[in-house]
Amino acid sequence: MSKRKPYVKPMPANWFMANRFHTLYMLREGTSIFVGLYSLIMLWGLAALVKGEAAWNNWLGHMENPIYIGFHLIALVACLYHAITWFSLAPKAMHLQKGDQKISDKPVVVGHYIVFVIATIVILGFVAWGGAA
Amino acid sequence: MNSAMMRVKVQRYRPEQDDAPFMQEFEVPYADDMSIIDALHYIKDNLDGTLSYRWSCRMAICGSCGYMVNGVPKLGCKTFLRDYLNTGITVESLANFPIERDLVADIGDFVEKLEEIKPYIIRQDAVSVDDGEHLQTPAQLTRYRQYSLCINCGLCYAACPQYGLNNEFMGPAALTLLHRYNQDSRDQGRDERIDIVNAEEGVWGCTFVGYCSEVCPKGVDPASAIQQGKVESSTDFVMSKLRPRRPS
Numbered sequence: 059m060s061k062r063k064p065y066v067k068p069m070p071a072n073w074f075m076a077n078r079f080h081t082l083y084m085l086r087e088g089t090s091i092f093v094g095l096y097s098l099i100m101l102w103g104l105a106a107l108v109k110g111e112a113a114w115n116n117w118l119g120h121m122e123n124p125i126y127i128g129f130h131l132i133a134l135v136a137c138l139y140h141a142i143t144w145f146s147l148a149p150k151a152m153h154l155q156k157g158d159q160k161i162s163d164k165p166v167v168v169g170h171y172i173v174f175v176i177a178t179i180v181i182l183g184f185v186a187w188g189g190a191a
Numbered sequence: 192m193n194s195a196m197m198r199v200k201v202q203r204y205r206p207e208q209d210d211a212p213f214m215q216e217f218e219v220p221y222a223d224d225m226s227i228i229d230a231l232h233y234i235k236d237n238l239d240g241t242l243s244y245r246w247s248c249r250m251a252i253c254g255s256c257g258y259m260v261n262g263v264p265k266l267g268c269k270t271f272l273r274d275y276l277n278t279g280i281t282v283e284s285l286a287n288f289p290i291e292r293d294l295v296a297d298i299g300d301f302v303e304k305l306e307e308i309k310p311y312i313i314r315q316d317a318v319s320v321d322d323g324e325h326l327q328t329p330a331q332l333t334r335y336r337q338y339s340l341c342i343n344c345g346l347c348y349a350a351c352p353q354y355g356l357n358n359e360f361m362g363p364a365a366l367t368l369l370h371r372y373n374q375d376s377r378d379q380g381r382d383e384r385i386d387i388v389n390a391e392e393g394v395w396g397c398t399f400v401g402y403c404s405e406v407c408p409k410g411v412d413p414a415s416a417i418q419q420g421k422v423e424s425s426t427d428f429v430m431s432k433l434r435p436r437r438p439s
Contacts, residue, residue: 063206064289064297069355076262080352083400147401150415151422153374158329160337 086143089136096133099126145170197221197272199230201242202283204290212290214281215239219272227267227282228256231294244294251408254344258294259283264346264406287348287355298345304361305343308369308387313380331376338371338416340409347403347413353396360396361387363403363413370416373423385427394420 074080106117120126148170149163196218204212217238219230228246235242246256249268256267261281272280288296318325347363348354354362361369369387372378387393397417404414 061207062291064291065204065206065212066289067212067286069287069352073352073355077402079402079405080400083352083402087398147399147414147418150401150404150412151418153334153415153419155330155333158333160333 082143086140089140092129092133092136093140095129096137099129141174145174195221197230197276198279199234199272200279200281201231201234201294202281202290203242203293204284205241206292212283221272223271223273225272227258227260227265227270227272227280230272230280231267231282242294243292252342254342257285257296257344257346257349259286259349264349266344266346266408269408285345285349287351287358288345296345298348300358301343301345301348301362301364304365305368308361308365308372309380309384310368310372312372312375312378313383314377315379325377327376334376335371335374338367338374338411341367341371341411341413342409344408346406346408350400350402350406352400352402353398357396359392361390361392363397363417364411366394366397366420367411367413367416370420370423385424388420389424389427394424397421 074084103114103117103121106113145167149166152166154161154166197220198216199219200214200216202212203209203215217234219225219233226249228244228249231242231244231246235244244256244258244267246267247253248255251266251269254266257264258267259265259282260267260270261275261278262283264285267282282294284290284294285296285298288298288301291297312325341364343364345364351360351363354360366388369384373381373384389395394417397414399414399418401414404412407413
């Protein structure tokens with residue numbers, strides 16, 4: 059008679075705390091909560107803008123609240139962390155080769171940072187231009 | 192502790208008498224060049240002959256000696272006591288697989304998945320042996336070579352929380368092997384494998400944790416194969432709307 063009795067270890071709910079790599083992964087995925095909330099606040103602002111000047115000024119008033127300012131700072135850090143992890147993973151999604159040699163990950167990662175810097179300058183330029191006008 | 196000895200905690204599970212695994216501590220002689228399987232051999236030969244564990248080649252090519260060493264999936268043959276002098280060593284069976292006995296994990300599910308993806312060259316236009324071999328350029332080889340280096344050790348499955356949470360997921364090595372054949376210029380079986388790629392348990396079961404690539408002892412990078420599989424699956428979705436696939 060077989061004495062087999064395979065034992066299946068249960069996976070605890072906090073499995074991601076046991077391994078640093080998994081913890082950082084959950085942190086990366088967790089940034090989506092802040093990005094999601096930020097998007098809702100933006101939508102709220104857009105809706106206020108459509109409603110008229112009073113609603114818009116009311117929304118702007120809310121945004122001056124230290125709680126909202128604090129939230130935006132946290133959301134900014136979350137976005138940056140997500141972007142950094144994404145940039146470092148981006149090369150995995152593509153196979154690039156020159157002749158019979160695979161191209162290293164570096165150009166793809168550096169390319170992402172260059173686009174990021176250019177986009178940031180363009181957006182900040184627009185904001186400064188809008189503020190001046 | 193004697194300076195020439197080192198303590199090693201080993202997971203034990205004897206199905207005929209234990210209800211659950213437990214840890215047992217052994218003292219093994221320390222040497223700079225002593226690997227985890229050397230330590231396990233010492234235990235089996237000198238301290239407790241009932242200890243069960245898998246091993247074979249001792250040179251990181253057979254893929255038999257995968258264990259969790261301090262919670263990290265490692266090959267016992269290329270993991271050395273010298274790297275754990277400050278932390279101590281705990282050896283357990285590969286995570287996410289049922290424990291058969293002591294350090295022996297039942298990796299049957301993984302092996303079945305490897306078979307499922309049709310890991311062989313499929314030709315639509317059968318060629319006679321008399322026509323000679325299928326030629327391949329070095330550039331064509333580069334497209335899949337990295338993914339062909341897998342030794343089926345299962346460390347990536349032990350590293351993958353998605354497989355741990357739901358073992359319906361095809362998992363890193365099987366999807367990588369699938370990608371390896373799809374990328375092979377001699378293969379024409381893409382259409383026969385695409386349903387596995389597209390399935391919920393296929394590439395989309397992966398959330399890009401990336402730990403599989405981190406622990407892979409052969410530098411295969413399964414995470415990259417799966418992400419490229421996602422690109423392929425998305426492309427297939429769009430193309431199938433424009434030009435329906437011929438039934439296979």
